[in-house]
Amino acid sequence: MVELKDVTATYPNGVTALRNVSLRINDGDFAFILGSSGAGKSTIIKLILKELDAAKGQLIVNGFNLSSIKKSKVPALRRTVGVVFQDFRLIPNMTVYDNIAFVLRVIDASPKYIRKRVPYVISLVGLQDKTRSYPGELSGGQQQRVALARALVNDPRLIIADEPTGNIDPELSYEIVGLLKNINECGTTVLMVTHEHDLVRHFGGRIISIEEGSVVYDDYLGGSYEN
Amino acid sequence: MRLSSLQYLSAQGFGNIRHNKLMSFASFCIILVSLLLVGFSLLFYVNVSSMIRNVENKNEVIAFLNEDVTDETIDEIKGHLDSNNNVLESVFYSKEEAFADLKMEMSADYPTVFDALDSNPLPHAFKIKIDNIQLLTDTVKEIEMYYGVFSVRAPYEFADALIGLSRVMTVVSVSIIIALVVVCMVIVSNTTKASVFSRRKEINIMRYVGATNAFIRIPFFIEGLVIGVISGLVASAATWIAYDSFVRILVEEEEVLSIIGLTSLIDFSTIAAPVVSAYLLVGAFLGSAGSVLSMGKHLKA
Numbered sequence: 001m002v003e004l005k006d007v008t009a010t011y012p013n014g015v016t017a018l019r020n021v022s023l024r025i026n027d028g029d030f031a032f033i034l035g036s037s038g039a040g041k042s043t044i045i046k047l048i049l050k051e052l053d054a055a056k057g058q059l060i061v062n063g064f065n066l067s068s069i070k071k072s073k074v075p076a077l078r079r080t081v082g083v084v085f086q087d088f089r090l091i092p093n094m095t096v097y098d099n100i101a102f103v104l105r106v107i108d109a110s111p112k113y114i115r116k117r118v119p120y121v122i123s124l125v126g127l128q129d130k131t132r133s134y135p136g137e138l139s140g141g142q143q144q145r146v147a148l149a150r151a152l153v154n155d156p157r158l159i160i161a162d163e164p165t166g167n168i169d170p171e172l173s174y175e176i177v178g179l180l181k182n183i184n185e186c187g188t189t190v191l192m193v194t195h196e197h198d199l200v201r202h203f204g205g206r207i208i209s210i211e212e213g214s215v216v217y218d219d220y221l222g223g224s225y226e227n
Numbered sequence: 228m229r230l231s232s233l234q235y236l237s238a239q240g241f242g243n244i245r246h247n248k249l250m251s252f253a254s255f256c257i258i259l260v261s262l263l264l265v266g267f268s269l270l271f272y273v274n275v276s277s278m279i280r281n282v283e284n285k286n287e288v289i290a291f292l293n294e295d296v297t298d299e300t301i302d303e304i305k306g307h308l309d310s311n312n313n314v315l316e317s318v319f320y321s322k323e324e325a326f327a328d329l330k331m332e333m334s335a336d337y338p339t340v341f342d343a344l345d346s347n348p349l350p351h352a353f354k355i356k357i358d359n360i361q362l363l364t365d366t367v368k369e370i371e372m373y374y375g376v377f378s379v380r381a382p383y384e385f386a387d388a389l390i391g392l393s394r395v396m397t398v399v400s401v402s403i404i405i406a407l408v409v410v411c412m413v414i415v416s417n418t419t420k421a422s423v424f425s426r427r428k429e430i431n432i433m434r435y436v437g438a439t440n441a442f443i444r445i446p447f448f449i450e451g452l453v454i455g456v457i458s459g460l461v462a463s464a465a466t467w468i469a470y471d472s473f474v475r476i477l478v479e480e481e482e483v484l485s486i487i488g489l490t491s492l493i494d495f496s497t498i499a500a501p502v503v504s505a506y507l508l509v510g511a512f513l514g515s516a517g518s519v520l521s522m523g524k525h526l527k528a
Contacts, residue, residue, distance in 0.1 A: 103436045
C-alpha cells in the first residue's frame with residue numbers, strides 16, 4: 001500500500017515538483033500514473049524509493065512511514081519494492097541469471113532457494129534460453145523482461161515501472177504491460193508511470209493524471225485489454 | 228551474513244578487476260608509481276643518513292693529558308671515557324707512540340730536527356671517537372673536566388659542516404617525501420573516484436534492489452585491496468632489482484665508494500622485510516581505503 005498525504009516535494013535546486021498531493025494505492029491495485037514530461041511522475045517514484053525526501057506531508061509505503069524511517073531501514077523498504085526502469089538498468093558484466101539472482105543475494109537468500117527461484121522467474125518472462133547471456137547480447141524488449149524478472153524475483157509487495165515501454169518497440173510495449181497485468185493478477189500491486197495514452201486506453205485500470213505537480217484526475221477506466 | 232554471500236562478494240571483487248580492466252590497470256599503475264616514488268625517496272634518505280653517520284664516525288677528538296699524569300689517573304680517565312654515553316671508542320695514545328709517529332712523519336723532510344731534543348716533549352693522550360657529533364661541544368666540555376686532562380682538540384668545523392649537511396638533508400628529504408605523499412594521495416583518490424564514478428550506475432542499481440552499504444562496499448573493498456597488494460608486490464620486486472643494480476654500479480665506482488664508504492650503503496636484504504611489508508600494507512591501504520572512501524557520495528541513503 002502506498003499513501004501520500006498532502007505531500008509537497010522540492011528538489012535541492014529549489015524546484016517544487018509536487019504540490020500537496022494526496023493519493024492512496026491499495027494492495028492489489030494496478031495504477032497508471034499519467035503525465036507529460038516534468039509533470040512530477042518520476043518524483044513520486046523517487047519519494048516512494050526514499051531517493052528524495054518530502055518537504056511536507058506524510059508518505060507510507062508498505063508499512064514504512066518515510067517521514068520517520070531510519071537511514072539503516074531504507075534497504076529494507078526497497079526490498080519490498082521491485083522497480084523497472086525505462087533504461088533497464090541491468091548490470092552489464094552480469095549474465096541474465098546473475099542480474100536476477102543478485103537481488104536474492106542482497107537479501108541473503110540461501111543458494112538452494114536462489115537456484116530454484118531464479119530459473120522459475122526467468123521462465124515467467126520467457127527467457128529460458130537467454131539465462132547465460134549478458135545484457136549487451138539482448139534486444140531492448142528482452143532486457144526489459146530481465147528487468148521485470150529482477151523486480152519480481154524477491155516477491156515484492158509493490159512493483160513500480162517507470163516508463164518501462166519508453167525504450168522498446170510499440171508491439172513489445174503491449175507485451176511488457178501485459179506481463180505487468182499478469183503479475184498484478186497474482187496479487188502484486190503495480191504502479192506504472194507512463195505518458196503513452198494508447199497503452200493506458202488499451203489496458204485500462206486506475207488512472208492518476210498529474211499536471212504541474214498536482215493530481216488532476218484519479219479514476220478507473222475500462223480498457224479493451226483481455227488477459 | 229551467510230558464508231555463501233561472503234564467497235559471492237569476494238568472487239565479485241576479483242571478477243570486477245577483470246571486468247574493469249582499464250580502470251583496474253590505471254589504479255594499479257597509480258598506486259605502483261606512488262609507492263615507488265615514496266619508497267625510493269625514503270631509501271635515498273636512509274642511505275644518505277647512513278653515509279653522513281659513517282663520515283661522522285671518522286671524527287677524532289684528542290684529549291691531551293697533564294705532563295705529570297700517573298698511571299692511576301690514566302686508568303681513571305679511561306674509565307670515565309668508557310662510561311660516557313657519547314664516546315664510541317677511546318684509545319690511549321702514549322707520549323712514546325706519539326713521538327715515534329711524529330719522528331716517522333717528519334724524518335724524511337727534516338732528518339735532524341729532533342737531534343736537539345733531550346727528552347720527549349709530547350704529552351700522553353687519548354684518541355676518542357664521538358658517537359653523536361651534534362653533542363660534540365657538550366662532550367668535549369665534559370672530557371675537559373676529567374682530572375688529569377690538560378686540553379681537548381676537537382674538529383668543530385667538521386662537526387658544524389656535518390650537522391648543517393645533515394639538517395639540510397633531513398629538511399629536504401622530509402619535505403620531498405611529504406610532498407610526494409600528498410601528491411600521491413590526491414592522485415590515488417582521484418583515480419579511485421574515477422573508477423567508482425564509472426560504475427555509479429551499477430552502485431545505483433544495487434541500492435535500488437535494497438543492498439546495504441556494506442554489501443555494496445565489500446566487492447569494491449576486495450577489488451581495491453587486491454590491486455593494492457599486487458601494486459605492493461610489484462613495487463617490492465622493482466625496488467629490489469633497481470636498488471641492487473644501483474648499489475652494484477656504485478661498488479664498481481671506486482672513487483665514489485672512497486667518498487661514501489662501502490659500509491654506508493645499506494644492503495637491501497637487511498631492509499627487505501620492512502620495505503616489502505610497508506609496500507604491501509601501504510598498497511593494500513591505498514587500494515581498499517581509496518575505493519571505499521570514494522564511494523561515499525554514491526551511497527547516500
